[in-house]
Amino acid sequence: MHKFEVWAPFAESVSVQVDGKRYPLQQAERGSWIAEVEEAQPGMDYGYILNGEEPAVPDPRSPWQPNGVNGLSRLLDHSAFEWHDKTWQSPPLANAVVYELHVGTFTPDGTLDSAISKLEYLKELGVTHVEILPLASFDGKRGWGYDGVALFAPLEAYGGPDAVKRFVDAAHSKGLAVINDVVYNHFGPTGNYTGKYGPYITESHKTPWGGAVNLEEEGSTDVRQFFCDNALMWLRDYHFDGLRLDAVTAYIDRSAIHFLEQLADEVKVLGAQLGRHFFLIAESDLNDPRVVRAKEGGGYGMEAQWSDDFHHALWTVLTGEQRGYYADFGTIEQLATALEEVYVYQGQYAEFRKRHHGRPVHDVPGYRFLGYIQNHDQIGNRALGDRLSDVVGKGKVKIAAALVLTAPFVPMLFQGEEFAASSPFLYFTDHQDPQLGEAVSKGRLQEFTGFGWSPDDLADPQDEDTFLRSKINWDEVKQPDHAEILDWYKKLIALRRSNPALIDGDVRSAKARFDEEAKWLVLTRGSFDIVCNFSNAAVEIPLARVGQLVLASEANSTVQDKSAKLSPESVLILQRP
C-alpha cells in the first residue's frame, strides 16, 4: 500500500498511474489530492494524470527518476537502507574545513560510489565537511546541478538514491560530515512539470532565471512547504548534516516570516526530534548580517553564509584582475577590511553595482561566514575555467592558502585546489532539448567573445569533452610541483585544527596591518602573525612583536627581532613564544 498525495490546485482531476494501472485521487483541502493504492509497492513506476491528459507526468516530489526527469517516477522505501551511523554527530561547523566537490568530475567514474574511494584522502588532508554540488535530478547526464527539476530525486547518473546513502554512510564512518547543495530559487529550464500542478512560480518578480519562486503570493504556503520538506528529506532520509542554499538573494519574500527563517525553524525541529545537529549555509551577496543573525536577534538563523567579499578582495590583490565585479575590489586595504570586518561593502557606494551596498556585521562571529579563494562559481564562471594556480605563481598560491586557512572564517577548498590541480572547472551542460543546448552554447560564446576572448579558446558547454576536461587528474597528486602544494595545504590545515586561536571565529580577534605601496599585509590572530608579501620584490616588513617561525612558503625568508625579510610572493607564519 502507498498513500499518494500531491498538491495540484491547477488540476480539475488527478489520477495516479501505478505499474500501468490508473487510480483516481480525491480532492482534499487547499488543492491537495489523495489516494491510497493497495497494490502500490516500492520499486513500482508511477506518474500523475492531470485533467485526464496522458501520458502520466512525473511527481514533483518524486523520490527517484531512474529514467530521467521526463520519465516516470519510482516509489522508494527509505527504510530499506541499512545505515551504519546510528551514533553519528557532525562536528561543529564553526571549526570545520569544508571541501566542495562535484561528483561528476571529482573522479574518473564520476559517481558517488567512486567518490567514496577518495574519502580517506580527504580525511588525511584534514577536511571535516564535504560539500557536494547539487544532487537533485536535472535534464541530461552532465551538469553542475543548478538546473535541477526533480528536487527530491537524486540524479541517476551519480548512482541514484541508494548511492547517496552509501556515500553519506561511508563519509560518516570516516568522521566526515556531508553537506548537500540545494537550489530553491528556480527550477531548471527543461523537465520541470511543477507548472502543471500549481503556482510554484510567480511572474510578479523577475530573477536571472525568469519568474521568481512563489514565496509570498496565493498558494505560497504549499510552495514553501515543498521546499522545506525537500530540505527535511535530505537531512532525515539521506542523513546529510547540513545544506547549502544556492543564491538566496533571488528569494523575493516580504512575508513576516521570511522563507529562510521558516526553513531554519523546520530544520531545528527535525534536529530536536532526531537528536542531531543540522545546519544551513546560505549563498548570499546581500551583505546583510540578518541572514546569519540568530532568530532571537531578528535574524533568519542561518548557521553560516558564503561571503564573496573576502574572495574578491584576495583574488584581485593576488591577480590584479579588474573585470566585472572585480572592479569594486583591488586594494590590500579592502582585503584587510574583509579579514577584520567580513564585508568590504558595509553601506558604501559600489561602482559595479551602481548603488550603495551592504551594512556592517558588528557582533556576528567570523565562523558564520565561509572563506575561500576557489569555488565552483568563481572558477567555473571564468571564460577558461582556470584556477588561481593557472593565473599566478606558486608563491601567491601559497599566500592565498595561508590566508584562507588562518582567516576567522570557516575555510572552504574546491576540489583539486589543495594540490593546484591542472584541470579547469568549465561550464558544462547536457541539455537534451537541441534548441536550448544550442542557445546555451551560443550564449556562452557571445558573452565571452564580447569580453574580448577568442572563440578558439572557449569551450562549448554542450560538448562532452568540456565535461571530461574538467575531471580531476589524481595522478598529479604524486608529481613534485603538485605534492609541494598539497603538503603546504596539509600543514596549514593541521595548524588551524590544532590551534583554537585560529578557529575561535571572532572577527574582532583578526587584525590586519598593511602597506598598499610595498604590497604587504600582516594578519594577526591571537598569538599568530601571518606575514604576506604580495610583491614581486623582496621586502622587509616591520613586526609589532617578535615571533617564532612556524611555517614559511620560501626557505629564503628570515625573521630578525621585530622585522621579517620576505622573498617575493611569499608568506611566513610566526607565533608569539
Next chain:
Amino acid sequence: MHKFEVWAPFAESVSVQVDGKRYPLQQAERGSWIAEVEEAQPGMDYGYILNGEEPAVPDPRSPWQPNGVNGLSRLLDHSAFEWHDKTWQSPPLANAVVYELHVGTFTPDGTLDSAISKLEYLKELGVTHVEILPLASFDGKRGWGYDGVALFAPLEAYGGPDAVKRFVDAAHSKGLAVINDVVYNHFGPTGNYTGKYGPYITESHKTPWGGAVNLEEEGSTDVRQFFCDNALMWLRDYHFDGLRLDAVTAYIDRSAIHFLEQLADEVKVLGAQLGRHFFLIAESDLNDPRVVRAKEGGGYGMEAQWSDDFHHALWTVLTGEQRGYYADFGTIEQLATALEEVYVYQGQYAEFRKRHHGRPVHDVPGYRFLGYIQNHDQIGNRALGDRLSDVVGKGKVKIAAALVLTAPFVPMLFQGEEFAASSPFLYFTDHQDPQLGEAVSKGRLQEFTGFGWSPDDLADPQDEDTFLRSKINWDEVKQPDHAEILDWYKKLIALRRSNPALIDGDVRSAKARFDEEAKWLVLTRGSFDIVCNFSNAAVEIPLARVGQLVLASEANSTVQDKSAKLSPESVLILQRP
C-alpha cells in the same frame, strides 16, 4: 542666483529654461547635472530640456507647480515664509488622538486656508494630531491624492506651498501636530516625467500600479535619496511633525538597509539637527513587527503603523459583513485577539489570502499601532462610500467609538466620524486624460457591478458631483442626532486623555473576555472595564470585579455588584473604585 541640480542619468544633455531663457547644465558624478544661473530668482518659471527636446518639462523635484503637473516648475524661496512656531514641539504620538482629513472635502471651499477655520473645533474635540491626505501635486483638481507625480510641490488647488505653511503654522499655534501622507510606492498614471530622467521605476517587480519603485537596482541610491529628501522637505521646510507612508507593503527592497530604515535614519538625523521630534507612520498589511521594531532590535524603526486587523475584526463583528478580505474575520474572539495581541493573523493560514500570514508582535507596545473604525480607505473603497453610521445603528456606532478610544492603540478618527456625518467618502478623480478618465469610471463600475451592485447606485469617480457629495456638511454638527454622537466622542476622548491607564500603550495590559454566542465582550485596561453588548437583545454580563459607572451609551443599562445588564447594542465603561 539659483543652483540647478537634477539627477538625469538617462539624458545625454540637459539644459534648464528659466524665465524663457536657456542655460546648459554640466554633467557631474553618477548622472547628476548642475548649473548655477545668476539670473534665476524665486518666483520664476523653469523646466528642463533633455537631449534638446522641447518643450521644457517639469523638474522631478519641482517645489511648485502653479499651472498643474504638466506646466513649468516655479522657483520657491522657503525662507520667505514667516513662521510663528519657533518653540513648537509636537506632543508624543504615543498618547495622541489622530484625526484624518482630506482637504478638498473637509470644508466647503476645500482649501487649506478654509481648513484652518476648523482647527479650533478639532482642538475642542480633543484631537492632538491632524493627518492630511496627500498634498503632493497630481493631475487634475480633485482626488484623494494617491496619484501624486510632483512629489515636492503641494497641490495648487489646495492653495499651493504657502497655504501648507499657513495651515501647519496655525495648527501649531493651537497645539496641534500635523502629519502629511506621502506616497513612495508609485507615481500617478499621468503627469509623471521621472521616466525621462532616470530609473525611478523597475519592471523587475510588479505592483498594483505597474512596475515597482527602484529601491534595489542600479541607480537605486539616487531614487532612494529622492524619496528621503522629499520626506525631509516636508519636515524641514513645511514644519510637519510626522509623515504617514502609504502602503509600504509595495516596497520591494532586498537591500541590507531597507528603505524604511534609511528613511527613519535620515529623519532622525534631521530631528537631531533641528532639535525636534519627527516620526514616521507606515501603512503596512504585512503583520510584521519588524516595521515598527526599533533599529537596535533589527527593526525598521517606524514610530507606528496602521493595523487593519483591529479594524476588520471590529467592523465584521459590528456589521456581519463577510465580503472580500472581511471573510478572514467575523468573530468576537478575533476582536479580543486584536485588542490583546494587535495582529489577529500571527502566522495562521488566511483563507482570503490563500497563504499563511503574519507573526506575533510580542514585545512591541500598543502605541506603535494606530487603531480606527473608519479611514479614507475603509470607507472610500466601499461601493457607496458609506460610513459605519450608515451601516449600523447608533448603539453600535457608540460601541465602536468606545473601543477605538479605549484600546491600547493610538486612536484615529476620520473626518466627520465624530458626529456620524451623513456625507459618504466616495472614490473621486479628475483625470485630465479622457481615455484614462473613462477607464477609471468603467473599471470602478465593472468592479462593483461584479459584486452585485446596481449601476444606478454607483457614483462615477470622474463626475464632479461625486466629489461634492463627499464634502462634510458642517451644519449637521448642531442637529440633535449628530450632536449626541459628537458628545459621546468628546467624552471618550476626554476620558482617554485624562487617564494614563488608557494611553500607556502596553498591549499586555489589555485583557478581553467575551461570549461569542451571547455576543458580548469586556475589555479591561488598568482600572477600566469597557463592557460591550453587540447583540440586539438585552444581556446580563458577569463582571470580574465591581466598578463604578463612568460612561454609558444607554440610560437603561444597570450595574449591580458583579454583573451588568446592558440594553441591546450598548456599552458601559466602569472603573474600579
